[in-house]
Amino acid sequence: EPEVTQTPSHQVTQMGQEVILRCVPISNHLYFYWYRQILGQKVEFLVSFYNNEISEKSEIFDDQFSVERPDGSNFTLKIRSTKLEDSAMYFCASSPSQDTYEQYFGPGTRLTVT
């Protein structure tokens, strides 16, 4: 069964460093999402992406964040200058269409900023 994959599973970085979190969505999906979950808290929407552009972003998704689909398979989330409060689990999700509202989540990347 096709699944969303994310790498790395755990990333440790120093404050101020740039990180790139990678996701490979399911191949025929068209809508892509990033969510964040700070430890012990709820899952929060960051950004949605369709047709090579951002369709919606949350207040959390400020100028230090960016997303890209550099090729036909990868979907990346870049944090330019990490802060301690960026430590969280980051989930990627993909969907075949907006109408089905059927999102498939990846296993997550745990980002630890020290």
Added chain:
Amino acid sequence: AQKVTQAQTEISVVEKEDVTLDCVYETRDTTYYLFWYKQPPSGELVFLIRRNSFDEQNEISGRYSWNFQKSTSSFNFTITASQVVDSAVYFCALSDRNTGKLIFGQGTTLQVKP
């Protein structure tokens, strides 16, 4: 504004007890989807169910059942004869009609003791 409320932060039961997790939502959309996800200690989000706003029929899947009531904007989840493996955080979520993003509740931590 769209919102999901899971008023129960933590629930503790003894194995074989039935347990109901509450979910109340707010939306102005007439078409929407509701979801339940399970997050075990390993951290991934496991999809449990998706329910269309036009379908108010209750659903049963093995020991799991869901009660959707539009009149009270609730989508409650019941586990019958709970097992230790059911111990996890459970999230209720609501879809955004325009972008498909999911709005999550705060989650309910369920502990099932042997």
